[in-house]
Amino acid sequence: MWGLPVIVILKHGATEDEKGHIIERLASLGYGANVSGVEQTVIGAIGMLDRDRGTLVEGLSALPYVERVVPVLKRYKLASLEFNPQRTTVRVGGVDIGGDTLAVMAGPCSVESREQLFASARAVRDAGATILRGGAFKPRTSPYEFQGAGEEALRLLAAARDEFGLAIVTEVLDTHDIELVARYADMLQIGARNMQNYSLLREVGRTRTPVLLKRGGMYPTIENWLLSAEYILAEGNSQVVLCERGLPPYGDNALRRNVLDLTAVPIVKSLSHLPVIVDPSHGTGKAELVAPLARAAVAVGADGLMVEIHPNPEMALSDGPQSLDIPAFEAMMRDLAPFAAASGRRLSAGAEVPA
């Protein structure tokens, strides 16, 4: 059974009455208590409701004879591996993320034109990738930069899905656009800037469209990332995929835009049942770093990749410097094969998985 333990450590000299008071308080919230300790009393308790646990920890900490109250285990529950030891597979259109097959999402940063999107989509399909990405609503640092083509871009994505048989992932920036984006997309991307936009997380949690949750926000710790996933899961949407996309660099910005944190992959795998993919495009900001980091991501156990490509990166309206042209993307996919095989994954559905 799932439990949310707390440990209450009493100060030296706490009386039996004081001890009894704490046990009663725990019992009133449905917590069973286990008392131990000779010099100093330690009460271990297990209860069920995270909401109650927060209040309980603060309330008990206020008592003068309590030395410390320690909440054990995680502040997230539905996202945790303890809660769901069977790993989750998320189905996006006809594509599974989290199974034996490496899920590769690729496409332009922004949808710019039919020609640009279709040339990218053809390359995605021909290289054996299965999900097409493309931004329709773009979170740009400057309000004067290209903001995305909006619904026209969504229509083009839907047309590319029909033409090339790919699933579609695209970002939703605002709660007002969720219904519109979900009408076209197979997966809703929550961008790094919105990882801690809790109203947006709640609203995508109320849909039944799979969500790609990028790591970011003001405090992009792994715990906060999983708590953000918890917001979506707690609203009833169980289809969440996490995406590591790099953290701000330490200063050598000319060499890389972000620092890709590949340690996050095995760490998240040890904490959560949710699939985790890696975006080496935003994770590095440099086209020449994308393929090596993609191979490394697969080697550390990522369930998939998200990569930006463009038929002509020089002319891209956003993120050209980190976009692979089509030959470079084909080469990346070819070079991934031995890494996928070594990690026990197929590169595309139907290929052999080594024993």
Ligand code: PEP
């Ligand atoms: C993107 O995928 O184009 C994007 C804006 O990503 P991020 O939110 O990771 O910056």
Ligand code: MN
């Ligand atoms: Mn981009």
